[in-house]
Amino acid sequence: MILDSKIPAGPLAEKWTKHKFSSKLVNPANKRKYDVIVVGTGLAGASAAASLAELGYNVKAFCFQDSPRRAHSIAAQGGINAAKNYQNDGDSIYRLFYDTIKGGDYRAREGNVYRLAEVSVKIIDQCVAQGVPFAREYGGLLANRSFGGAQVSRTFYARGQTGQQLLLGAYSALSRQVANGKVKLYPRTEMMDVVVIDGHAKGIVTRNLITGAIETHAAHAVLLCTGGYGNVFFLSTNAMGSNVTAAWRAHKRGAFFANPCFTQIHPTCIPVSGDHQSKLTLMSESLRNDGRVWVPATQEIAEKLRKGQIKGNDIKEEDRDYFLERKYPSFGNLVPRDVASRNAKYVCDEGRGVNETGEAVYLDFRDAIKRDTRKIIEQKYGNLFEMYKQITGEDPYDMPMMIYPAVHYTMGGLWVDYNLMTTVPGLYALGEANFSEHGANRLGASALMQGLADGYFVAPYTVGDYLAQLAPKQVDDTHPEFARIKEEVQGRINTLLNINGTKPVDYFHKRLGKIMWNECGMARTTEGLKGAKAEIQALKKEFWSNVKLMGTNEELNQTLEKANRVADFLELGELMVDDALSRNESCGGHFREEYQTPDGEALRDDENYAYVAAWKYLGEGQEEELVKEELVYENVKLTQRSYK
Amino acid sequence: MKLTLKIWRQKNTADKGGFVTYVADHVSKDMSFLEMLDVLNDQLTERGEDPVHFDHDCREGICGMCSLYINGKPHGPLQTTTCQLHMRSFSDGETITIEPWRAKAFPVVKDLVVNRSAFDRIIQAGGYVSVNTGGVPDANEIPISKTIADLAMDAAQCIGCGACVAACKNASAMLFTSAKISQLALLPQGQVERKSRAENMVAQMDEEGFGACTNTGACEAECPKGISITNIARMNREYFSAVVSSDNM
Numbered sequence: 034m035i036l037d038s039k040i041p042a043g044p045l046a047e048k049w050t051k052h053k054f055s056s057k058l059v060n061p062a063n064k065r066k067y068d069v070i071v072v073g074t075g076l077a078g079a080s081a082a083a084s085l086a087e088l089g090y091n092v093k094a095f096c097f098q099d100s101p102r103r104a105h106s107i108a109a110q111g112g113i114n115a116a117k118n119y120q121n122d123g124d125s126i127y128r129l130f131y132d133t134i135k136g137g138d139y140r141a142r143e144g145n146v147y148r149l150a151e152v153s154v155k156i157i158d159q160c161v162a163q164g165v166p167f168a169r170e171y172g173g174l175l176a177n178r179s180f181g182g183a184q185v186s187r188t189f190y191a192r193g194q195t196g197q198q199l200l201l202g203a204y205s206a207l208s209r210q211v212a213n214g215k216v217k218l219y220p221r222t223e224m225m226d227v228v229v230i231d232g233h234a235k236g237i238v239t240r241n242l243i244t245g246a247i248e249t250h251a252a253h254a255v256l257l258c259t260g261g262y263g264n265v266f267f268l269s270t271n272a273m274g275s276n277v278t279a280a281w282r283a284h285k286r287g288a289f290f291a292n293p294c295f296t297q298i299h300p301t302c303i304p305v306s307g308d309h310q311s312k313l314t315l316m317s318e319s320l321r322n323d324g325r326v327w328v329p330a331t332q333e334i335a336e337k338l339r340k341g342q343i344k345g346n347d348i349k350e351e352d353r354d355y356f357l358e359r360k361y362p363s364f365g366n367l368v369p370r371d372v373a374s375r376n377a378k379y380v381c382d383e384g385r386g387v388n389e390t391g392e393a394v395y396l397d398f399r400d401a402i403k404r405d406t407r408k409i410i411e412q413k414y415g416n417l418f419e420m421y422k423q424i425t426g427e428d429p430y431d432m433p434m435m436i437y438p439a440v441h442y443t444m445g446g447l448w449v450d451y452n453l454m455t456t457v458p459g460l461y462a463l464g465e466a467n468f469s470e471h472g473a474n475r476l477g478a479s480a481l482m483q484g485l486a487d488g489y490f491v492a493p494y495t496v497g498d499y500l501a502q503l504a505p506k507q508v509d510d511t512h513p514e515f516a517r518i519k520e521e522v523q524g525r526i527n528t529l530l531n532i533n534g535t536k537p538v539d540y541f542h543k544r545l546g547k548i549m550w551n552e553c554g555m556a557r558t559t560e561g562l563k564g565a566k567a568e569i570q571a572l573k574k575e576f577w578s579n580v581k582l583m584g585t586n587e588e589l590n591q592t593l594e595k596a597n598r599v600a601d602f603l604e605l606g607e608l609m610v611d612d613a614l615s616r617n618e619s620c621g622g623h624f625r626e627e628y629q630t631p632d633g634e635a636l637r638d639d640e641n642y643a644y645v646a647a648w649k650y651l652g653e654g655q656e657e658e659l660v661k662e663e664l665v666y667e668n669v670k671l672t673q674r675s676y677k
Numbered sequence: 678m679k680l681t682l683k684i685w686r687q688k689n690t691a692d693k694g695g696f697v698t699y700v701a702d703h704v705s706k707d708m709s710f711l712e713m714l715d716v717l718n719d720q721l722t723e724r725g726e727d728p729v730h731f732d733h734d735c736r737e738g739i740c741g742m743c744s745l746y747i748n749g750k751p752h753g754p755l756q757t758t759t760c761q762l763h764m765r766s767f768s769d770g771e772t773i774t775i776e777p778w779r780a781k782a783f784p785v786v787k788d789l790v791v792n793r794s795a796f797d798r799i800i801q802a803g804g805y806v807s808v809n810t811g812g813v814p815d816a817n818e819i820p821i822s823k824t825i826a827d828l829a830m831d832a833a834q835c836i837g838c839g840a841c842v843a844a845c846k847n848a849s850a851m852l853f854t855s856a857k858i859s860q861l862a863l864l865p866q867g868q869v870e871r872k873s874r875a876e877n878m879v880a881q882m883d884e885e886g887f888g889a890c891t892n893t894g895a896c897e898a899e900c901p902k903g904i905s906i907t908n909i910a911r912m913n914r915e916y917f918s919a920v921v922s923s924d925n926m
Contacts, residue, residue, distance in 0.1 A: 080810075083810070084809075084810040087809040087810055098734060098740075098742060099732060099742065099792070099793055099794070100793065100794070100796065100797050100837065101797075102740075102741070102797075102837055103734055103735075103740045103741060103742045104740075105734070105735060105740070107735065107739050107740050108735045108737055108739050108740065117816070117817075119817060155811070157816045158813045158814065158815055158816045159808075159810060159811075159813055160816075161813075161816040161819060161866070162806065162808045162813035162814070162866060163805070163806050163808060163866070164805075164806045164829075164860065164861050164864050164866045164867055166826050166827075166829040166830040166833050166860065166864065167816075167826070168826070168830075169821055169822075169823045169826040170823065171822075171823050172820065173820030173821050173822050173823070174817050174820055175816055175817060191830060191833075192830060194739065194834065196739075197739055197834070197836075198830075198833060201833065204800070205800065205804055205805035205806070206805060206808075206810070208797065208800045208801045208804060208805055209801070209805045209807060211797075211801050212801040212802065218797070220794065220797075243786060270737075272734040272735040272736070272740060273733060273734055273735075273736060274734050306707045307705060307707055307708070309705065309707075309708045309712045309713075309715070309716055310712070311709070311711065311712050311715055311736065312736045312737075314736075314737050315737075420737070420738060420761065423738075423755075423757055423761045423763070424709075424761070424763065426763070426765060489810045489811075490810070490811075493810065535723070536723075537718075537719045537722040537723060539715070539719060540719075581722055581723070582722075583721075583722055583725070583726070583727045583728060584727055588688075588689065588787070589689075589730055589786055589787040589790060591728065591730055592718075592722065592728060
């Protein structure tokens with residue numbers, strides 16, 4: 034089968050305008066006759082739900098949290114990119130497009146990325162109009178900061194809480210539509226499956242997390258805005274509840290899953306402190322604007338550090354190795370995330386790590402404080418420093434911070450075409466849940482941009498185009514397929530509750546996480562991946578025979594929720610390994626040790642691997658089928674990414 | 678560390694509920710408070726007992742999902758969220774009492790989980806600027822002085838956790854409501870709907886059954902995001918000036 038990305042023909046800068054013009058429209062009076070389901074209320078979900086409701090469609094919005102405002106977009110710290118060129122430093126839509134394509138190591142579609150850069154400028158306007166309190170200069174205009182992988186300042190921010198402010202903006206727009214009666218909100222409700230009738234998505238099956246009731250919802254279109262799957266690694270910067278279930282169930286109903294092995298390891302997280310650890314905390318990448326990353330120049334000095342004989346501040350300037358500045362003089366500490374992470378791993382593998390476990394490097398603000406004063410640094414990063422102190426018990430104003438890479442974002446996700454539609458007509462994926470804009474590596478401050486671009490400015494047009502082709506007839510859940518899938522969902526829950534094994538859910542999740550981190554994390558090998566596949570299969574078997582759940586379905590049951598999600602992570606984990614094994618090259622976040630340049634940089638193979646790997650589910654216990662979408666580059670010349 | 682935990686257990690909203698005592702040993706000082714409960718829950722599951730239910734999600738102090746009334750204080754002894762509280766704030770052998778938020782408007786769902794939908798309804802009553810997607814002016818066409826933008830940001834930092842309500846002897850939601858009213862009253866974007874917003878949000882707050890404010894300042898003292906009580910003063914000004922020249926015809 035051939036995957037049609039539906040990228041419009043014509044010059045790059047005109048594709049989106051032309052496409053919008055050729056999209057079909059729904060008559061304003063008819064819009065109220067169409068129902069749309071939006072699953073997830075993060076940046077993509079809340080903005081899509083609000084915008085579709087403003088147009089006049091009836092929207093049902095679902096989230097598993099107690100309020101839409103809790104979605105994990107809220108935790109994004111650093112900022113949001115937009116090609117406003119307010120700083121007069123040479124930015125443009127084309128430059129943002131180019132940086133994003135290059136940052137993604139040439140594994141994203143030109144058409145999608147250009148559109149993203151194009152609508153980025155409108156996002157900032159929209160958010161400011163909503164009352165989002167972005168940082169400002171003394172003259173009253175908006176302030177910008179620079180971010181990894183770019184040489185212009187195009188990142189808009191609200192202290193270290195940009196995600197929070199953008200999400201609260203989208204949440205306020207959503208709340209307004211709830212008040213208007215155009216959105217019906219279903220908090221504490223988890224999507225359990227999608228209902229596909231005659232090849233089209235026609236609704237979903239949900240579980241009410243308070244009562245356990247399994248319910249069916251019909252609609253003309255279903256939008257999955259359910260975020261990424263980083264929690265497959267158990268430890269990640271994702272929220273505890275972030276999961277792959279909605280996307281995975283859609284996958285098993287016919288939606289292809291693209292580039293699952295493209296995961297982003299963020300370089301600046303607080304290192305792991307022990308086995309009890311439940312999640313990892315990110316320190317915003319913006320810190321790399323002022324902090325300098327280093328380790329001791331020799332193993333001997335690092336040894337002394339680890340034994341507690343000396344402290345970081347005792348180490349003399351000539352004994353410090355500012356390894357990013359040394360290896361990448363032009364980008365220095367601001368190299369993209371994959372490069373920064375991999376280099377931190379290298380120096381720790383050499384025995385130069387700086388904490389007890391040997392898995393940490395310094396991020397030092399000594400020079401920045403000397404240059405700018407403590408007050409300025411406090412203004413820029415105060416809340417981050419406070420958070421660091423809270424978690425580690427150490428004050429980063431006096432001691433260099435310790436950081437280590439951690440799983441942060443997943444570039445892979447449901448395959449979508451230019452319209453953000455999956456391979457199941459009527460089923461869309463927005464934001465981190467899809468795969469489309471970041472290639473093999475995402476640049477900082479681009480996730481917020483993509484979530485809001487998809488929700489505010491892309492889906493309202495493309496979903497409308499699909500709806501315009503359906504008759505404005507009322508939908509309901511009387512088709513027997515709804516009852517059949519509801520029964521399947523119920524059956525699976527009963528099975529889980531009745532296993533009555535001996536180990537809690539986290540026991541399995543932690544083991545899966547270790548396998549994924551060791552073999553499908555920052556560096557991957559053929560041998561390691563093959564071993565991981567066998568281990569995951571065995572673990573999955575053990576899970577289904579030995580997991581222990583308490584309680585019943587008919588109540589708030591947090592272990593049942595978790596078990597449901599972990600069951601899906603176990604299946605996804607295997608597909609990630611398959612995907613990593615099939616991609617015999619290194620690119621972005623996917624680093625196969627067999628494929629590197631003599632100086633340890635990722636070695637891409639554009640001749641054979643410049644494609645999107647989309648996986649088709651063929652049934653329980655069967656290997657999935659790889660379907661390739663070749664990437665066509667008409668504007669950008671593929672080069673070896675260099676930040677030196 | 679070895680700790681004694683007195684935890685509120687309640688099967689559902691209708692159940693009366695009560696304290697159950699657990700012993701938690703092998704607690705490390707580096708654990709977060711919620712990780713300590715995770716370990717307890719895994720032990721309970723292995724013993725065949727129902728785990729303690731509590732709300733949590735981001736575990737980095739920003740989503741506002743976690744709660745817990747610990748030793749008589751919302752979010753425990755520090756001015757942080759419970760997820761940012763670490764066991765080094767407690768000492769070996771200590772007894773820790775853990776309860777849900779207590780307020781008429783926040784009914785208990787199960788154990789330590791409460792229903793905070795009342796907050797969503799307060800926002801739905803007017804916590805927004807009524808602009809549709811598209812058709813808005815360029816972002817830099819609305820210059821805003823840095824001082825005002827910073828003040829608005831101070832108020833906008835509220836995470837909607839409900840600690841202010843839990844801390845207040847009247848279970849008042851004034852700090853939460855005033856934070857949103859202040860943010861939008863300070864900014865030029867919020868001027869058009871300034872009066873109706875204040876009136877409608879305050880009316881909704883009262884309808885939800887939250888109590889009145891008696892200026893004890895407990896909310897500000899316990900707020901994990903340091904939202905200032907001056908916001909309440911601003912809300913009162915906004916509300917009274919709105920009422921005397923109401924836009925709500």
